Amino acid sequence: MKPVIQIKRKSKDVFELPDGSIAYTMEKALQEYKKIELIKYSVSDLILFLLYSQEKPLRGKTVFFKEIFYFEKEIFKKENLENCKFVPHYYGPYSFYVANKLEYLIDSKFIKKTKQRDTGKEELVLTSTGKKTIQRKYNTLPPGVRDNIEKLRKGLDQYGIKILNIIYKDEKYKKYIVKSKISYRYKLITWGKKTI
Secondary structure, three states, X not given: OOOXXXXXXXXXXEEEOXXXXXXXXXXXXXXXXXXXXXXXXXXXXXXXXXXHOOOOOEXXXXXXXXXXXXXXXXXXXXXXXXXXOOEEEOOEEEOHHHHHHHHHHHHOOOEEEEEOOOOOOEEEEEOHHHHHHHHHHHHOOXXXXXXXXXXXXXXXXXXXXXXXXXXXXXXXXXXXXXXXOOHHHOOOEOOOOOOO
């Protein structure tokens, strides 16, 4: 004789299984599915957008991570973007998830990684496959977002490693620099209110 599995009814459409997980009737499952907000842009899209926005290569992994961080927080904050999962790390905000996505895109030949002869820094550039893959999606971005991406990438590239000044000195990003080994180099700017 087989043992009887005990399933508890939590409500009309919800059941609790012996392992503690929840099961739904088909109608309830469809209702719950409709509540899910679908992701419009993935982290891979964000990486490819960043590299596609300028013809020149992006130099240095630190700069890459800070630019992706800034893109997520400033340009795509109102877009339906997959969470980049940034955490406080040795040089400010870092994402192991973004790092994995970047390595996948390199291994898949969407991005080419090389080393600069003079500095030894890594350079990231889109391959022709990467350009073809992201071009259509990039062109469907709202014009304001596309313009902001291009302007911000151009400006941040000019900053280079000094991009850390922007992130380390902004009050809203202070939770991302608590584990930084170099935060002593940057003084956080706080804006007070003057009373008359």
